[in-house]
Amino acid sequence: xxxxxxxxxxxxxxxxxxxxxxxxxxxENRPAATFEEFGLDSLGLLGVxxxxxxxxxxxxxxxxxxxxxxxxxxxxANNRLTTGV
Amino acid sequence: xxxxxxxxxxxxxxxxxxxVVTGIGVVAPNGIGADAFWKATREGVAVLDRVSREGCEDLxxxxxxxxxxxxxxxxxxxxxxxxxxxxxxxxxxxxxxxLADARLDTTxxxxxxxxxxxxxxxxxxxxxxxxxxxxxxxxxxxxxPYQSIAWFYAASTGQISIRGGFKGPCxxxxxxxAGGLDAIAHARRGIRRxxxxxxxxxxxxxxxxxxxxxxxxxxxxxxxADPARAYLPFTADACGFAPAEGGGxxxxxxxxxxxxxxxxxxxxxxxxxxxxxxxDGWQRSREGLAHAARAALQEADCxxxxxDAVFADALGVPEADRAEALALADVLGPRISLVPVTAPKTxxxxxxxxxxxxxxxxxxxxxxxxVVPPTPNVVDVSHDLDLVTRTARLAELRTVLVLSRGLMGCxxxxxxxxxxxxxxx
Numbered sequence: 129x130x131x132x133x134x135x136x137x138x139x140x141x142x143x144x145x146x147x148x149x150x151x152x153x154x155x156e157n158r159p160a161a162t163f164e165e166f167g168l169d170s171l172g173l174l175g176v177x178x179x180x181x182x183x184x185x186x187x188x189x190x191x192x193x194x195x196x197x198x199x200x201x202x203x204x205a206n207n208r209l210t211t212g213v
Numbered sequence: 214x215x216x217x218x219x220x221x222x223x224x225x226x227x228x229x230x231x232x233v234v235t236g237i238g239v240v241a242p243n244g245i246g247a248d249a250f251w252k253a254t255r256e257g258v259a260v261l262d263r264v265s266r267e268g269c270e271d272l273x274x275x276x277x278x279x280x281x282x283x284x285x286x287x288x289x290x291x292x293x294x295x296x297x298x299x300x301x302x303x304x305x306x307x308x309x310x311x312l313a314d315a316r317l318d319t320t321x322x323x324x325x326x327x328x329x330x331x332x333x334x335x336x337x338x339x340x341x342x343x344x345x346x347x348x349x350x351x352x353x354x355x356x357x358p359y360q361s362i363a364w365f366y367a368a369s370t371g372q373i374s375i376r377g378g379f380k381g382p383c384x385x386x387x388x389x390x391a392g393g394l395d396a397i398a399h400a401r402r403g404i405r406r407x408x409x410x411x412x413x414x415x416x417x418x419x420x421x422x423x424x425x426x427x428x429x430x431x432x433x434x435x436x437x438a439d440p441a442r443a444y445l446p447f448t449a450d451a452c453g454f455a456p457a458e459g460g461g462x463x464x465x466x467x468x469x470x471x472x473x474x475x476x477x478x479x480x481x482x483x484x485x486x487x488x489x490x491x492x493d494g495w496q497r498s499r500e501g502l503a504h505a506a507r508a509a510l511q512e513a514d515c516x517x518x519x520x521d522a523v524f525a526d527a528l529g530v531p532e533a534d535r536a537e538a539l540a541l542a543d544v545l546g547p548r549i550s551l552v553p554v555t556a557p558k559t560x561x562x563x564x565x566x567x568x569x570x571x572x573x574x575x576x577x578x579x580x581x582x583x584v585v586p587p588t589p590n591v592v593d594v595s596h597d598l599d600l601v602t603r604t605a606r607l608a609e610l611r612t613v614l615v616l617s618r619g620l621m622g623c624x625x626x627x628x629x630x631x632x633x634x635x636x637x638x
Contacts (some may be wrong), residue, residue, distance in 0.1 A: 178354055
């Protein structure tokens with residue numbers, strides 16, 4: 129599967145969109161940890177989704193803004209942005 | 214027949230719970246932190262200067278008070294520099310300074326005993342401009358979601374309360390300049406209703422292109438390009454006011470709670486009143502200010518003879534200056550010639566709602582030092598006032614009156630007593 133969104137990129141987006149500094153390895157190695165635990169609130173996630181969609185010129189689609197964990201979000205984004213489903 | 218005089222504060226619900234100042238936090242053009250601010254204010258240092266903020270250089274607003282020593286990255290966490298506007302950075306930094314100054318432990322006790330009140334005249338203009346440029350330049354999908362909270366008038370109260378975990382009475386006054394005093398009265402209400410401590414004040418950031426352009430509609434705004442002559446209230450050369458950024462936050466505490474933790478009250482919020490006289494000419498503010506001052510004195514159970522100094526609004530518009538001088542004569546009577554009046558804000562400019570909060574901070578520091586700070590840049594006073602000019606004046610200050618007026622027609626007066634307000638003559 130083509131990896132459109134990596135944990136490195138997600139960490140960079142969390143930094144630029146919400147000013148939340150996170151280590152991308154932490155995001156990757158703690159699959160159960162939530163965005164909230166990493167300090168990203170719901171507005172911050174909205175900003176990350178919009179930035180990704182603007183970058184790719186395509187919607188990630190429903191549910192992206194309500195993902196609870198970075199793992200869930202990365203899986204959803206890669207699925208949607210590569211298959212277009 | 215004699216009647217026992219009942220102090221008016223006893224007649225207010227919860228009026229036996231007195232609100233005292235225990236902490237001062239300042240982020241002002243002439244200093245960050247109460248010590249630096251007071252030193253510059255006492256010495257009458259004038260820091261008004263040509264506007265240098267990006268995008269503002271070529272506007273007809275030429276002179277203002279900029280907070281140049283402020284580093285937002287240092288003052289607040291990165292997420293707040295991304296998610297909030299400069300006016301909130303100022304307010305959060307000032308709140309931190311005030312809480313540290315009060316040595317208040319906010320982690321012990323109930324979070325519902327601590328509240329926050331701020332006043333705001335314009336919200337987060339710089340943040341808003343950036344996002345609106347994204348909207349018109351690229352489209353709605355490029356507007357960041359933090360726009361929804363960052364430019365609101367309420368942003369600073371929200372961020373301070375969430376960050377500190379203060380779950381008690383919180384409020385925001387979307388107001389003109391006088392809102393700075395009204396916010397303090399509102400926080401006092403929180404104390405009366407049971408809060409242990411309140412973080413209260415105002416900070417503004419009006420020196421960004423969009424915000425500056427909004428102010429160009431004010432006839433009262435000084436267009437002068439000379440920092441030493443742009444803001445000269447109570448003189449024949451008065452030509453309007455110079456705006457400023459920054460502001461101040463105070464910690465108000467219920468008096469006995471402060472004493473129980475070994476903290477002496479620095480000043481009592483003894484009386485407040487507000488009036489509204491509209492925008493149909495500044496002469497009407499004479500009645501508005503006089504009425505507010507009299508009502509504030511009455512609430513403080515204070516006669517005009519007890520007023521040791523006045524912190525004037527000092528708008529710098531001839532008609533408004535005349536109205537304020539006459540209002541003071543109306544309230545103080547023949548004593549007007551004996552009471553020192555000052556307007557330290559001529560050295561830094563008017564930071565809208567933050568202005569009168571800085572005056573209250575200055576008044577507390579002045580009472581503690583027994584010094585009335587001067588009115589920078591002002592030399593020849595053309596009104597019948599004992600305006601303190603050039604250098605500070607030594608004076609025993611037990612009770613001071615702070616006046617404020619806003620461009621939208623609000624007037625407010627606040628009476629402060631030194632310490633716990635018990636060392637009355």
